[in-house]
């Protein structure tokens with residue numbers, strides 16, 4: 699996995715997330731997909 703900002707290697711942090719070794723940016727692709735598929739059946 700590479701950083702999307704500087705293309706540097708991305709490592710897994712102790713928090714279980716990912717961070718760039720260069721700039722510390724957390725890649726979007728590493729984030730948990732919070733696709734809140736909330737059903738709108740409220741009628």
Ligand SMILES: [Zn+2]
Nearest residue numbers: 701704718721
């Ligand atoms: Zn970076």
